[in-house]
Every structure is written in structure tokens, then in C-alpha cells.
Amino acid sequence: MAQTIDNINWYPGHMKKTRELIRENLKMVDAVVEVTDARIPVSSRNPLIDEILGSKPRIIALNKSDLADSAGSKGWAAWFEQQGFAVVSMNASSGSGIKDLLRILEKMEKEKNAASAVKRPFRLMIVGVPNVGKSSLINRMSGRKSAKTGDKPGVTRGKQWIRLSNGMQLLDTPGILWPKFEDPKAGVNLAFCGSIKDEIMDLPTLGMELIGVLADQYPDLLIARYKLEEVGETPLETMEAMAMKRGCILPGKRIDYERIARLVLDEFRAGKIGRITLEQPPAGA
Ligand SMILES: Nc1nc2c(ncn2[C@@H]2O[C@H](COP(=O)(O)OP(=O)(O)O)[C@@H](O)[C@H]2O)c(=O)[nH]1
Ligand SMILES: [Mg+2]
Incomplete structure (x- = not known):
């Protein structure tokens, strides 16, 4: 965990x-x-x-x-x-x-x-x-x-x-040393990696942001881990497909966004989705 x-x-x-x-x-x-x-x-x-x-x-x-x-x-x-x-x-x-x-x-x-x-x-x-x-x-x-x-x-x-x-x-x-807390992008990356409190944004949003990044940069890993057919058009769509696959469903067949967000963040941090680099070196390196 x-x-x-x-x-x-x-x-x-x-x-x-x-x-x-x-x-x-x-x-x-x-x-x-x-x-x-x-x-x-x-x-x-x-x-x-x-x-x-x-x-x-x-x-x-x-x-x-x-x-x-x-x-x-x-x-x-x-x-x-x-x-x-x-x-x-x-x-x-x-x-x-x-x-x-x-x-x-x-x-x-x-x-x-x-x-x-x-x-x-x-x-x-x-x-x-x-x-x-x-x-x-x-x-x-x-x-x-x-x-x-x-x-x-x-x-x-x-x-x-x-x-x-x-x-x-x-x-x-x-x-x-203090992190780059004035740079919102850095804050989100640090939150993805569990290095600052998740409360930087609400959990479903943080999870959805991570899913968006993974769908962009590592679609194959996301598809394999969550047994998806493909990544969605939007992060939200992908998130919902992942929630269905993992049974993150509330009474009334509503998506449990909180749970799928927690799950993807935990699995990312534990390396279960795969080996992932969220920031790439500048081109030409
Ligand atoms: N997977 C992995 N976890 C690590 C590695 N180095 C540290 N950790 C974990 O990262 C967390 C923070 O490590 P810690 O040494 O306390 O970081 P510090 O705050 O910089 O002193 C702990 O849960 C460590 O077990 C590593 O190379 N790989
Ligand atoms: Mg320490």
C-alpha cells in the first residue's frame, strides 16, 4: 500500500x-x-x-x-x-x-x-x-x-x-530540501509518486490526471494491467472503463471514482502498472 x-x-x-x-x-x-x-x-x-x-x-x-x-x-x-x-x-x-x-x-x-x-x-x-x-x-x-x-x-x-x-x-x-511547490505540474507529479499529500487535489481528480498521463505515455501498460480494449478518448472514459474492469461500482451501478483513483495511485506507486517515467528528458539528449 x-x-x-x-x-x-x-x-x-x-x-x-x-x-x-x-x-x-x-x-x-x-x-x-x-x-x-x-x-x-x-x-x-x-x-x-x-x-x-x-x-x-x-x-x-x-x-x-x-x-x-x-x-x-x-x-x-x-x-x-x-x-x-x-x-x-x-x-x-x-x-x-x-x-x-x-x-x-x-x-x-x-x-x-x-x-x-x-x-x-x-x-x-x-x-x-x-x-x-x-x-x-x-x-x-x-x-x-x-x-x-x-x-x-x-x-x-x-x-x-x-x-x-x-x-x-x-x-x-x-x-x-523543499520541493518545487510553486510549480503546479511538479506538485501533481510529486503527488502521483506519493511524495506530497494527496490533498493537492481531490482524489478522483488526481487519479484521473494520472490515468490521463499514463494513457498518453504508456497506453500499452495501462491496457495490459486493466485488461482494456483500448484507452478511451478522454481520461474520464479510460477511468470509467478501468473502474468497470475492477468492480469499482457503487449501488445503483454508479462508478466509484474514489476507489478506482485510490487503486490506480496505489498500483502506480508500487510499480504494479510497470516501469514508468513521467518526465522525459528534453529531446536531443
Ligand atoms: N521502490 C523503491 N522504493 C524506494 C527506493 N528508495 C527508497 N524507497 C522508498 O521510498 C520511501 C521514502 O524513502 P526514504 O529513504 O525515507 O526517503 P527520504 O525522505 O528521502 O529520506 C520509503 O518507503 C522507501 O522504502 C528505491 O530505490 N526504490
Ligand atoms: Mg528521510
Whole structure:
């Protein structure tokens, strides 16, 4: 079952504090892993990320790649690489891709050591918007269950460095950045992925919007999963056909829009409809 995530209540003061905290932590680290959701690599990034991180060596992690279309992730990796970033496709839950991430970090460490006379442990931190998998990644990298998964910002009592098996040091608390909540499209994408409260719009509308996107971008997956003849002319038509197939019917033979919406959102978030990338890289990448 997909979980509903409470939003951190972002307000200007909180945003400013977050930025300051990250700026302080940036002084101590050699590299940053920016975690994104591979299904929505635009919507799942903080709007000021480049400004906040500056020129600090950075790896962009396309996380939850198990849920994303592999062609989509390849396209995104190419696109981010064109922007000059190191990229890794990964699954912080299973650990797949972690080795690639470590290999990139070790290469960064070598470059840094070659350039500096004084050697000290290579230090990193993880940043990203809520629910992209930051805590899961910290747990995976450290090999322990220390970081709480879920969205609540942990209460930080002093910085703790976790020593990794390759000798690097990882900051135990991630930088939690605010999402692009001013961009309605990003808000909807984040809601599709369960990363902000569903209440961004009413549930039947959110479900219908998702069905519309899936009918456009992945009609075959939708047809296969819900045993449809074809996708409808409109999202509403498709939604109604799906409701009939799944028995989401109320007394009086009325469509249970609430139930079919819940169902499609849950199945999408669990990856049951298939591997889906909702945002495609710009053409030409
Ligand atoms: N399918 C899948 N789920 C993941 C992955 N990484 C994290 N999750 C799940 O996504 C949710 C949010 O993860 P969490 O690490 O708490 O994200 P955080 O808010 O960025 O710290 C949890 O339910 C995780 O189990 C992944 O690569 N694939
Ligand atoms: Mg977390």
C-alpha cells in the first residue's frame, strides 16, 4: 500500500534555515550526492539546487530506478552528464547501483587527493527533497539501520560522521530540501509518486490526471494491467472503463471514482502498472 506522506511545513524561515545548515555542512564535505526520483527527475529536484550547492562536486542519483522506465533513466543520465554531472541509476532499497555510486565517489576522492598535499578522509553528504530515498541511501551506504526512513526530518543532535567501509565519511543526516511547490505540474507529479499529500487535489481528480498521463505515455501498460480494449478518448472514459474492469461500482451501478483513483495511485506507486517515467528528458539528449 502506498503511504501518504506528511509534508514538512515549509515556510520562508524554514527554507532560509535549511539553506544555512546546508551551506555550513557543504564547507565540511568534498562531494554531495543529490538524490532524485528517477520517475520525475525534474519535479523531484529543489528549485534552487544549483545555487545552493554551487561548484561542489556532485553526483546525481536517479533513485527508485526500479520503478522507472530504463530507457527513460538512460536518457536522463545522458542529459545530466551533458550538464557536467556524474550520474548513477540506483535503487536505495535493494542496494542496486550502490557499487556504481561508490566507484564514482572513489574516483572523485583520487582526484581530490592528487590535487591536495594534505590528506584527510573524503567526506560526503546527501541532499534531496522529501521521499526521494535519502535515508534509505544512508542506511545502504552505512550498512546499518540508523537513518529513519519516511519523511520526518530527524532531530539532529550534533553532526555524526558514519565511517564507510572504503574509509570515507558520510554525514548521518541528509539535507532535506523543499520541493518545487510553486510549480503546479511538479506538485501533481510529486503527488502521483506519493511524495506530497494527496490533498493537492481531490482524489478522483488526481487519479484521473494520472490515468490521463499514463494513457498518453504508456497506453500499452495501462491496457495490459486493466485488461482494456483500448484507452478511451478522454481520461474520464479510460477511468470509467478501468473502474468497470475492477468492480469499482457503487449501488445503483454508479462508478466509484474514489476507489478506482485510490487503486490506480496505489498500483502506480508500487510499480504494479510497470516501469514508468513521467518526465522525459528534453529531446536531443
Ligand atoms: N521502490 C523503491 N522504493 C524506494 C527506493 N528508495 C527508497 N524507497 C522508498 O521510498 C520511501 C521514502 O524513502 P526514504 O529513504 O525515507 O526517503 P527520504 O525522505 O528521502 O529520506 C520509503 O518507503 C522507501 O522504502 C528505491 O530505490 N526504490
Ligand atoms: Mg528521510
